[in-house]
Amino acid sequence: MAGCEIVWPHRRPQPEWVWSTFSGANFVMKARGLILAAAAAIALAAPASAQQTETIRLTIGSSHPPVIPWVLAMRNTVVQKTNAALQAKGSKYRIEWNEAYGGVLYNFENTIEAIEQGIADFGWVGTLWEPAKMPLQNIMFATPFVTDDPKIAVRVMDQLMEKNPHFKREWETQNAIYFSATSSDSYQLFTKFPVKSMADLKGKKILAAGAVGAWMEGLGATAVNAGIPNFYNMMQTGLGDGVVLIPSGAVPIKLHEVAPHVTYANLGAVTFGAFAANKKKWESLPQEVRDTMLPIAREYAATNIGIVQQREKAGLERMKKEGARIAELPADERNRWAAAMPNLAKTWADAAEKRGQPGKQIMQEYMSLMRAAGAKPARDWDKGL
Template sequence: MQMKALVLAAAALVWAPAAMAQQTETIRLTIASSHPPVIPWVLAMKNTVVTKSNKALEAKGSKYRIEWNEAYGGVLFNFENTIEAVEQGITDFGWVGTLWEPAKMPLHNIGFYTPFANDSPDVIVKVMDEMSNKNPSFAKEWESNGAVFFSTTTSDSYQLFTKFPVRSLADLKGKKLLAAGAVGGWVEGLGATFVNAGIPTFYNALQTGVGDGVVLIPSGAIPIKLHEVAPHVTIVNLGAVAFGGFAVNKKKWESLPAEVRDVLKPIALEYAMENVRIVKEREKAGMERIVNEGAKIYVLPDDERKRWATAMPNLAKAWVEDNEKKGVPARQIMKDYMAALRKAGAKPLRDWDAGL
């Protein structure tokens, strides 16, 4: 009897893990981006939900595990179709570039109509996450596009990367400057020509003469080695802005088991500050590295920065008027946004809410 009992006990020990393994259910999810994972805001997705989700599910004792299909670098869609890719379920989770969606997501482009307002990515995350979650008009832009918003993608401050040295605004006259979407408005008033393009195309565009320079963030320029074709870096500090967000297809999100959503949401909310951490870390190290590799850095004097800010058309007023016509309370939103920036410590070089 004792021998039989021992055999049965041993069999039970062998069977138990196998039974537990059989009970594990795999959920297959796709996470994708138009940009490669060398870019901070893509790497931040990988570092949060992809890396941490299964560990968190296991720690919670959940029977679910996620099998991630990672499709970065434009494998599934390009930079002009990020919100459509999430909305249509081409990807389940994805980075959405709101800067290329001025028609569908105008409120999330507010930072591009308030240049020289703030240099801190921490401030932008705080302000934009709050507005995206608490302001009904902001929230509607995600909901109407079939997406559930998690957290904001923000940048370091925009600078100039050019083939030629820039010592004053006069040096930009007649030049072709590449930039993404709404950044083009910053070029107006300088006598330069704006060429709309995305980060994946910048290097070749400069190399082939499509452009003479780029208005871009260092954390986006350094990974693609933009300094090889545009070795003159002018520190302008046009501003850190929110230019996208991390989101999930609404139908897919609602179809997930509640315990999986409960695990994924707090991890996804870590995305914004993980991106900020990477951005700051890379900007510091990257600027030092490109100088060693031959880049020449020049800090544009404050009087030239002020001239640039003043030379711009009233971008904020035009943005407000355009959106008010569509029934969006853009005037109050602009006032609230600028007030929130100042409250958080920002010192705008131009008061974009003045006279609204």
């Protein structure tokens, strides 16, 4: 057998280069080189966006849960649409959202502070709870009976934010960027008794939140300050005879069970907050991200209004089915109510003047914008300032 080559069964002799190439350390080195070359080829063949994607982590928050229209609207706009829009533009950036709703990070009393301090990068701000820091934003609470259309309310607030530096400054001094306003459906009356005229409210205790209580002045009724979570029990225990509230807020707490008479007085749709961002964080974002997000963020108001109107319509049907008696306040009684109120607009304007702001001029500008947008005020609040 000496000098003979052994050939194993089922194994053909291989040329010398095969054995030298795939033997021992030489095999490992060669194999590693082939693997690296293949990986490089795959990377070169992959789309540029896949290998260059940069993730930006942002927190979006609210004091209220996402079942509430103005919170759900944030999720349905910037959270759901931004990444798709960035991808469509071929951007390398993607947003990773930390959604912190329902008071996880802060409560309703600290919505502007949360944005100002960067506790949330984006979020809903309830300006109705900021009479000291953001009094101009609450102009509509001083002017009931102007419009019952939330679209008009938002349009006018957006115009004031764009045209009037005093409005914009209220946000900038809080280190915040305003995107668009939050509006409600129109305020109505929920009572234990039928309301056919203003005389029916005399001597009654009417529950209302904050500035809304002033709308009862001049009617002989007593306004009792309270919040939505307390309305049902207060009515049930006799602490109130009625409530001034928006239907979209009344239906979820089943207010019609203890206040079965629902009178559509259309006291007004108001803006009471806005979708905003921390100014420093916003300005730190890449320009292409801001350019992509801005129009989406401004869709917020229309999205919120759509949810509110759908729920108001569904809520009205539900109240009817569950025994509520729905009525509309006669137009002449509605006008009497508006005329009986004290001059809330003058009080608001005078307070602004004391702060060094042109309160009277702002009120006149606001009412002019309302009329131009199609509002038909039951009272001309810009007269008698």
